[in-house]
Amino acid sequence: MTSKLDRLNQWVAEVARLTRPDAIQWCDGSDTENAALIDKMLADGTLHRLNDDTHPGSYLHRSHPDDVARVEHLTYVCTTHHEDAGPNNHWMAPDEAHAEIDALFDGCMQGRTMYVIPYCMGPIDSPLSRCGVEITDSPYVVANMRIMTRMGAAALARIERDGSFVKGLHSIGELDPNRRYIMHFPEELTIKSYGSGYGGNALLGKKCHALRIASHQARSEGWLAEHMLILGIENPQGQTHYIAAAFPSACGKTNLAMLIPPQGYRQDGWKIWTIGDDICWMRPGPDGRMYAINPEAGFFGVAPGTSNKSNPNALASIQSNTIFTNVGVTADNQPWWEGIDNGQAPVTDWQGQPYDAGVRPAAHPNSRFTVSARQCPSYSAMAEDPQGVPISAIVFGGRRASLVPLVFEARDWTHGVLVGAAMGSETTAAATGAVGVMRRDPMAMKPFCGYNFADYFAHWLSFDQDGAKLPKVFHVNWFRKGDDGKFLWPGFGDNLRVLEWMIRRVEGSGAATETPIGHLPAAGDLNLDGVTLSEEARDKLFGLDRAGWQAEFANLGEYLAEYGPRLPQALLDEQQRIADTLA
Ligand code: GTP
Ligand code: MN
Ligand code: MN
Numbered sequence: 001m002t003s004k005l006d007r008l009n010q011w012v013a014e015v016a017r018l019t020r021p022d023a024i025q026w027c028d029g030s031d032t033e034n035a036a037l038i039d040k041m042l043a044d045g046t047l048h049r050l051n052d053d054t055h056p057g058s059y060l061h062r063s064h065p066d067d068v069a070r071v072e073h074l075t076y077v078c079t080t081h082h083e084d085a086g087p088n089n090h091w092m093a094p095d096e097a098h099a100e101i102d103a104l105f106d107g108c109m110q111g112r113t114m115y116v117i118p119y120c121m122g123p124i125d126s127p128l129s130r131c132g133v134e135i136t137d138s139p140y141v142v143a144n145m146r147i148m149t150r151m152g153a154a155a156l157a158r159i160e161r162d163g164s165f166v167k168g169l170h171s172i173g174e175l176d177p178n179r180r181y182i183m184h185f186p187e188e189l190t191i192k193s194y195g196s197g198y199g200g201n202a203l204l205g206k207k208c209h210a211l212r213i214a215s216h217q218a219r220s221e222g223w224l225a226e227h228m229l230i231l232g233i234e235n236p237q238g239q240t241h242y243i244a245a246a247f248p249s250a251c252g253k254t255n256l257a258m259l260i261p262p263q264g265y266r267q268d269g270w271k272i273w274t275i276g277d278d279i280c281w282m283r284p285g286p287d288g289r290m291y292a293i294n295p296e297a298g299f300f301g302v303a304p305g306t307s308n309k310s311n312p313n314a315l316a317s318i319q320s321n322t323i324f325t326n327v328g329v330t331a332d333n334q335p336w337w338e339g340i341d342n343g344q345a346p347v348t349d350w351q352g353q354p355y356d357a358g359v360r361p362a363a364h365p366n367s368r369f370t371v372s373a374r375q376c377p378s379y380s381a382m383a384e385d386p387q388g389v390p391i392s393a394i395v396f397g398g399r400r401a402s403l404v405p406l407v408f409e410a411r412d413w414t415h416g417v418l419v420g421a422a423m424g425s426e427t428t429a430a431a432t433g434a435v436g437v438m439r440r441d442p443m444a445m446k447p448f449c450g451y452n453f454a455d456y457f458a459h460w461l462s463f464d465q466d467g468a469k470l471p472k473v474f475h476v477n478w479f480r481k482g483d484d485g486k487f488l489w490p491g492f493g494d495n496l497r498v499l500e501w502m503i504r505r506v507e508g509s510g511a512a513t514e515t516p517i518g519h520l521p522a523a524g525d526l527n528l529d530g531v532t533l534s535e536e537a538r539d540k541l542f543g544l545d546r547a548g549w550q551a552e553f554a555n556l557g558e559y560l561a562e563y564g565p566r567l568p569q570a571l572l573d574e575q576q577r578i579a580d581t582l583a
Pocket of ligand 2: 253254277278300301302
């Protein structure tokens with residue numbers, strides 16, 4: 001009798017013939033299996049046990065110093081036709097790409113164990129979820145995938161039922177930056193990643209599957225796979241609205257997803273519920289509203305800057321059962337990073353050397369924690385709901401020191417898609433190169449869209465159909481600066497004031513003024529009780545700099561032109577219409 005697992009078994013055999021591992025281990029996701037893997041990694045130095053009194057069940061992993069971040073220049077989308085990948089992706093012809101990377105995989109697992117990891121992105125019983133299987137030679141990847149996805153026996157059972165899954169092949173290879181590729185074959189639902197153990201490159205369920213492959217699949221199936229957090233805002237009456245928000249990397253998704261309401265709001269009974277902090281899959285439901293799930297089961301968050309002040313929910317989440325990657329450690333073996341602000345001090349840096357501030361920071365700036373979402377105090381039970389949560393508002397945002405006000409609302413869906421397509425973030429003084437240079441990162445998907453952005457914008461526009469009850473679209477900027485170079489908006493918990501205004505707009509009770517760029521609140525339309533804003537702050541956070549926006553729209557026109565005739569006319573028309581109104 002043929003089983004729906006035949007295809008999986010054949011592929012595993014095929015990969016084993018190519019990579020020639022010493023052993024093959026099918027992962028069931030059990031505690032016993034995890035404990036054995038941890039022991040193995042402690043023995044070979046892949047993991048170090050942290051202080052078991054302060055951080056029970058937690059470990060430190062130090063990566064190869066050349067392998068600490070996603071490698072966009074080595075990341076390819078391999079579609080049959082080059083134009084399908086678009087100017088927003090590196091492209092290679094599928095045949096050529098397979099040949100090139102298979103040569104690297106040839107015999108690469110000799111002396112190692114090959115792990116087969118069935119996983120499900122999203123709740124096991126959700127129709128919105130999708131499964132995958134990652135084959136890897138890294139036990140560190142297995143341990144992380146166990147936290148970040150629903151991994152093991154239940155996922156395998158679903159694959160056996162559905163028959164479909166995304167194939168992901170990964171090897172850490174020799175960790176040689178010159179022998180490293182992250183390749184995506186969206187037409188074959190296949191990922192091949194060689195030469196890196198870093199999360200975004202190696203945990204194939206995350207960016208590779210849940211964004212690049214899923215965005216491509218979502219386009220043909222009528223849904224969206226987005227680089228968005230999902231949160232619930234519960235008002236004092238106990239009603240909850242759900243919001244999805246796309247900000248580029250390091251622009252505050254994890255922070256906003258775990259927001260703690262400011263004093264007055266807390267007393268009144270406002271609560272924030274976390275559904276997800278990085279990825280959102282959503283599709284129209286039977287009632288015409290968009291329903292969203294978080295395909296992930298854990299957080300892979302940036303450690304530096306995480307403190308009891310900036311993100312208490314994140315800090316509370318990572319007190320136990322957490323894998324830390326590339327952080328420093330204190331004398332009594334607790335994890336430490338810049339900005340943890342807990343009165344302790346590092347003695348060892350992320351490379352395992354004695355800490356010397358003159359040599360390198362204690363924690364790598366992209367050091368991360370991996371932890372189950374269930375450990376987050378604000379984690380919502382609705383995150384496990386197979387139907388997903390109905391989205392009331394979609395928020396786009398970036399780091400814009402100048403021009404862009406605190407918040408504005410798009411007039412309609414088409415305008416909202418333009419607002420997302422126009423998203424940008426400015427480089428900071430911390431980065432090399434010019435300061436304040438604005439880079440376009442449409443919908444925060446520049447590194448993650450698995451197909452041509454022109455087609456992606458058209459797909460977004462296509463949701464505007466009869467009967468659709470689409471979310472309202474907003475744009476925020478927590479990062480507007482004053483003439484003194486300081487942030488004008490307090491941010492963090494106080495961002496709830498902006499979210500509350502959005503909810504009032506959704507419900508029809510919030511006030512706003514129509515301007516060429518969209519609906520702007522007057523300072524008085526937002527609850528600013530307890531916030532002191534200078535006159536400059538009020539002007540810049542709530543005002544419209546017409547000349548600045550004229551230049552912005554001229555620049556946007558040039559940017560959109562790069563996508564050529566494939567770009568939907570409706571988007572160009574919208575850009576032109578607003579540019580004309582501003583003139
Ligand atoms: P990825 O996980 O890489 O996709 O990024 P992310 O969007 O989750 O970024 P994260 O939340 O880790 O970004 C944190 C950075 O944003 C830190 O530098 C924070 O200080 C800063 N940040 C977050 N929220 C605010 C805010 O409201 N105001 C200001 N000024 N900074 C903020
Ligand atoms: Mn994050
Ligand atoms: Mn991200």
